[in-house]
Amino acid sequence: MTTTRTLSADSTIGAWSQHPVGSRILDGFAAQAGMDAATLAMMRNLPLSRMLGATGAPDAEGVARALVAQLGDAGSQSSDEAGWRERIVPGRFDGQTVVVTGAASGIGRAVAARIANEGGVVVAVDLSEQRLGELADARPEGAIRPVAADITDETAIARVVEAAGGRIDGLANIAGLPDDFSAIHEVSDAMLARVFEVNVFGLIRLTRAIVPVMLEAGRGSIVNVASEAALRGSSAGVAYTASKHAVLGVTRSMAFMYEPSGIRVNTVAPGGTLTGMRPPAVEGFGASRVRSFSAPVPIALPEHLAASITFLLSDDGVNVQGAILASDGGESTY
Ligand SMILES: NC(=O)c1ccc[n+]([C@@H]2O[C@H](COP(=O)([O-])OP(=O)(O)OC[C@H]3O[C@@H](n4cnc5c(N)ncnc54)[C@H](O)[C@@H]3O)[C@@H](O)[C@H]2O)c1
Structure with a gap:
C-alpha cells in the first residue's frame, strides 16, 4: 500500500x-x-x-x-511516526549497578547507554579506553564507570569487580569476536583459540568472578549474548558456531545451578545487526557456503538488541530463567 x-x-x-x-x-x-x-x-x-x-x-x-x-x-518536516523508537523506561535500573562487556561498540554500547539512561550505574568494560571515555563523556557524571580491560585476563577481571564497589545487580556478557567462516577442515588453531578465548573462556572467567557477589546478595540477573550461530549451522564458521553453542550450555548450566539462589540467567541470540562487527573478507570453502545461505530478513540496529537484553536484565524479566531469546527479526525461522 x-x-x-x-x-x-x-x-x-x-x-x-x-x-x-x-x-x-x-x-x-x-x-x-x-x-x-x-x-x-x-x-x-x-x-x-x-x-x-x-x-x-x-x-x-x-x-x-x-x-x-x-x-x-x-515533505520533510516531521519524523517517521511509524518507525521504531527506543522508549526509555525512566527509573527501570534505579539504584542498580550493571556490568556490561563490549560496552565501547555496537550492541554493548547500546545496552550501556540504555541502562545509564534508565537510572543505572554501568561498569562499562572493553578493550578501548578511548571509546569507553567517549561513552562516559556523553552521560551524566558517574553513570558510566569505564574499565579498559580484556575479559580473558584475570588481573583485568579483578579490576572490573573492584570498580563495581561490592554491588552487582546485573551482568551483560556482550563482548565477542567473529571468526573467518572457516569450515572444520580449513580452520586454524589460531582462529579456534582466539574465538574460544574471548567468546567462551573470557565470558566464563568474568562471570565466575561476579557470581559470588550476586550469591552474597541473593539476587542478580545475567544475560549472555550468543548469536544466530547458536541456533543453526549456516551463519558462521565452525569456531564461532561452536563458541556460541557453548554460550547456550553455560546459560543452561547456570540457570539450573543458581535458580534457588535468586540469580536469573538468560541468553539473547541476535541476528544480523549494524555494529562494528563485519563479515570477514576472506574466501574459502566455508565462507562461500555460508554466504549462499543468508536469510532475507532486515538488519537490526544495536538499540533493537538493547531492548531485548535490557528486558531480560531488568526486573521485567522476573519470571524468565534459562531462556534462549532469538532477537533476530525472524532469521532463525528460515
Ligand atoms: N553484529 C551482529 O550481526 C551480531 C550477530 C550475532 C551476535 N552478535 C554478538 O553480539 C556481541 C556484540 O557484538 P557487536 O556486533 O556489538 O560487535 P562490536 O565489534 O561492535 O562490539 C564488540 C566489542 O567487544 C569488545 N571486545 C572484544 N574482545 C574483547 C575482550 N577480550 N575483552 C573486552 N572486550 C572485548 C570489542 O572491543 C568491541 O568493542 C558479540 O558477542 C557478537 O558475537 C553480533
Whole structure:
C-alpha cells in the first residue's frame, strides 16, 4: 500500500521506499551506489542516516541532507511516526549497578547507554579506553564507570569487580569476536583459540568472578549474548558456531545451578545487526557456503538488541530463567 507519510533523515529505508516521491529518490541513490533491491530490503528497518553511515561514504550526513532536500514539498518536516523508537523506561535500573562487556561498540554500547539512561550505574568494560571515555563523556557524571580491560585476563577481571564497589545487580556478557567462516577442515588453531578465548573462556572467567557477589546478595540477573550461530549451522564458521553453542550450555548450566539462589540467567541470540562487527573478507570453502545461505530478513540496529537484553536484565524479566531469546527479526525461522 502506498502511503504519503512525511520523511526525514531519521525515517527508515522502509518508510522511504513506501513514499511516492521518497521511493524514486531512494532508488536513484541505490542505483548510483550499486545497491540492489535485496540489499535495500535488508536495510528496511534502518534510519536513512544510519544506513548511509554504514556504507562508509565520506560525507554521509551531507548525502542524507541532499536526499531530504530532493523531497521538496513532498515533505520533510516531521519524523517517521511509524518507525521504531527506543522508549526509555525512566527509573527501570534505579539504584542498580550493571556490568556490561563490549560496552565501547555496537550492541554493548547500546545496552550501556540504555541502562545509564534508565537510572543505572554501568561498569562499562572493553578493550578501548578511548571509546569507553567517549561513552562516559556523553552521560551524566558517574553513570558510566569505564574499565579498559580484556575479559580473558584475570588481573583485568579483578579490576572490573573492584570498580563495581561490592554491588552487582546485573551482568551483560556482550563482548565477542567473529571468526573467518572457516569450515572444520580449513580452520586454524589460531582462529579456534582466539574465538574460544574471548567468546567462551573470557565470558566464563568474568562471570565466575561476579557470581559470588550476586550469591552474597541473593539476587542478580545475567544475560549472555550468543548469536544466530547458536541456533543453526549456516551463519558462521565452525569456531564461532561452536563458541556460541557453548554460550547456550553455560546459560543452561547456570540457570539450573543458581535458580534457588535468586540469580536469573538468560541468553539473547541476535541476528544480523549494524555494529562494528563485519563479515570477514576472506574466501574459502566455508565462507562461500555460508554466504549462499543468508536469510532475507532486515538488519537490526544495536538499540533493537538493547531492548531485548535490557528486558531480560531488568526486573521485567522476573519470571524468565534459562531462556534462549532469538532477537533476530525472524532469521532463525528460515
Ligand atoms: N553484529 C551482529 O550481526 C551480531 C550477530 C550475532 C551476535 N552478535 C554478538 O553480539 C556481541 C556484540 O557484538 P557487536 O556486533 O556489538 O560487535 P562490536 O565489534 O561492535 O562490539 C564488540 C566489542 O567487544 C569488545 N571486545 C572484544 N574482545 C574483547 C575482550 N577480550 N575483552 C573486552 N572486550 C572485548 C570489542 O572491543 C568491541 O568493542 C558479540 O558477542 C557478537 O558475537 C553480533
